[in-house]
Amino acid sequence: MTNTSLTARLGRCGCVAAATAGLMALGLSPASAHVTANATSTAAGGYTQVTFSVPTESDTASTTKIELDLPEDTPFASVRTQPVEGWTAEITEEKLATPVPAGAGQITEAASTIIWTADEEHAIDPGQFQTFTISVGPLPEEAGKQILLPVSQTYTDGRTVAWDQPATEGQEEPERPAPSVTITEAQAGGHGAAHEATAAAEDTTTGGTGPLVWVGLMAGLLGLAAGVTALIRTRHRG
Template sequence: MSPTPLRPLARAGVVLAAVLTALVASVVAATGASAHVTVSSADATPGGYGKLTFRVPNESDTASTVSLRISIPEDEAMASLQAQEVPGWTITTTSAQLDEPLDAHGQEITSYVSVVEFRADAGGGIAPGRFQEFALSGGPFPDAETLSFPAVQTYSDGTESAWIEPTVEGQEEPENPAPTLTLASGAGATDAATDTAAATDTAAATDEHGHGGPVSNEPAGLALFLAILALVVGLAGVVLGYRAGRRTVSS
């Protein structure tokens, strides 16, 4: 006796389950991808001076982020670079010699700040479910469209997240992308400054002490919950369709 084909309800359940499984996977991937270390600026333009803001979310559920080490490649060297103080963190800088000196207002610059490290004081750091912003100010910025700053995030349990992979235009984002900044110019810089300032004000409002607020994953979390719920319903349809087919055959 040949096997009984699936009834329409069962077939629909199978299709629904496959679609929703893919949806859950995409939501999970999107949620993870949003937790990278990123860099932004409201006023950075080629040849100008400005502020760089690095946003560092804590991806660990059990350990705190205790260090952020930012590298400045030589081809993105700036004659002047300073770090903004962050309560509860110690800042150290490393300098490197330049193969080709920089000219800053008629002065020859032969070395530059190549590494900036923010390290949490004992017992501190970025706790799970929190984020922190670190700022650098400097210039002049190179005459380029984008700048990339490889960064290494260290946790209290000794593990590290190395955000060092270059992002290539036209290709998929790498798993561990280096923080990359697109330099603004002209009127676009003013618009970017307004948008970034508004975003910064919103983030600062989450914590009056300036240590950053909880990372909000509510939209992604809700989408994931609904996708899982729909998947359960779809699988239930498969089971019901199969049982209905069995009863029909038996009768």
């Protein structure tokens, strides 16, 4: 081996060692991969979209099912799922033992679990990850409250991994931390504005009938009426 090749190899080893040391200093390992949740908004009383990132940690098995447990003490009045190619989503609802106040009304029945199941061609293989997005609301009114969203991950070898351990600030992260969302102060403009913005976004992606759709429809009808009137006047003059 030439001196140049040896120097290059040592340099590469040094880079890998430095990267590994950096990850370990942050409390991570090169192979670590947690199920995480990221929300578009966490404002108290508002609506949000939460995206779960689910990696496959196994080197030999693929992920075929994901089960999400929704909060019971602060249930969501509205829960929707975004389609994922090759996966079916099933929402299970349960009647609450005690109705929970929500806005001007009460919630007596709410979604308790969401289960995503993959077909034979869309399992999450080793070294891959998939994202699952839900739209929920309204969020609790208490700023600073942490909402746990435990996830169970099932593999083709029959093994199930539960990501359900709560993390405590200032303490070492648990081995299987539960995804979570922390509520922040309400945004200026009120909860209604946040709700309308989310509803408009959902109408755009799911084909719902929102305010903009009605405005466009009315504009089209008015244009059609004007055209018919002009045609009638033209024929009358003729």
